[in-house]
Amino acid sequence: MQMDEIIRCQDVSFSYPGSGEKALDGVNLAIPRGCCAVLEGPNGCGKSTLFRILLGLDFPDRGSYCFDGVQITRKNMKDEAFAASFHKKIGFVFQNSEVQLFTDSVEHEIAFGLDQLGLPEEEVRAKTEQAILEFHLEKVRERAPFHISGGEQKRTAMAAVFAMEPLVIVLDEPLSGLDEEGQDFVRGLLKKKRDAGTTLVVATHSRELAEDLADLRIRMDRSHRIVDIG
Ligand SMILES: Nc1ncnc2c1ncn2[C@@H]1O[C@H](COP(=O)(O)OP(=O)(O)OP(=O)(O)O)[C@@H](O)[C@H]1O
Numbered sequence: 001m002q003m004d005e006i007i008r009c010q011d012v013s014f015s016y017p018g019s020g021e022k023a024l025d026g027v028n029l030a031i032p033r034g035c036c037a038v039l040e041g042p043n044g045c046g047k048s049t050l051f052r053i054l055l056g057l058d059f060p061d062r063g064s065y066c067f068d069g070v071q072i073t074r075k076n077m078k079d080e081a082f083a084a085s086f087h088k089k090i091g092f093v094f095q096n097s098e099v100q101l102f103t104d105s106v107e108h109e110i111a112f113g114l115d116q117l118g119l120p121e122e123e124v125r126a127k128t129e130q131a132i133l134e135f136h137l138e139k140v141r142e143r144a145p146f147h148i149s150g151g152e153q154k155r156t157a158m159a160a161v162f163a164m165e166p167l168v169i170v171l172d173e174p175l176s177g178l179d180e181e182g183q184d185f186v187r188g189l190l191k192k193k194r195d196a197g198t199t200l201v202v203a204t205h206s207r208e209l210a211e212d213l214a215d216l217r218i219r220m221d222r223s224h225r226i227v228d229i230g
């Protein structure tokens with residue numbers, strides 16, 4: 001394995017339990033550190049499924065997935081210390097980001113992850129403030145994440161993840177549900193993070209975003225395979 005690869009999938013196949021069909025079929029993928037990889041392909045081709053594998057939420061039926069040189073397996077992830085150190089390095093924003101919000105206010109949502117990292121209280125407070133400003137959440141900071149708009153939820157989910165400064169951030173459809181201003185904001189933000197050296201893995205149906213952002217474009221098709229990397 002080359003040392004500068006942070007993500008490597010080798011011949012990864014996966015079927016959801018009870019489903020006779022493969023959601024991923026022999027996927028090979030290598031993402032260099034600091035790269036922005038954009039994953040494109042039609043509905044149902046397996047993008048979100050691949051992300052579940054990358055995040056250690058599901059595991060390949062066949063083939064292997066290595067993150068930062070270490071294989072991610074069900075057994076490894078059962079080890080609390082291993083899982084904690086893995087989760088420090090990789091953050092994610094789901095396609096339906098509202099499902100990942102669970103605290104009673106926007107500011108607690110952002111502080112929670114920072115707290116989990118074991119940062120001192122003062123640093124948690126400072127980083128939370130910074131994220132609230134950067135993601136324009138001042139007006140909703142005390143509101144419950146269930147009672148803010150979809151776009152605000154998306155920004156909250158992103159703020160919580162970006163504040164933790166993981167090595168890799170996985171974003172599934174980061175533009176979905178956002179108005180034009182929100183889309184411009186996210187596009188600018190992702191470019192900024194990419195230029196700062198964060199490894200980004202982004203699934204999107206927006207060709208414009210892919211063209212704007214990608215160092216590496218990965219195309220999947222209905223065969224649940226990667227058909228093009230460029
Ligand atoms: N929880 C699940 N149980 C069973 N099958 C699933 C589940 N989630 C997804 N699938 C199936 O796995 C395949 C890949 O789905 P996936 O959600 O990864 O596609 P996607 O590329 O993210 O699509 P979209 O562009 O619509 O987000 C599809 O055939 C889908 O129906």
Ligand SMILES: [Mg+2]
Nearest residue numbers: 047048095172
């Ligand atoms: Mg999806």
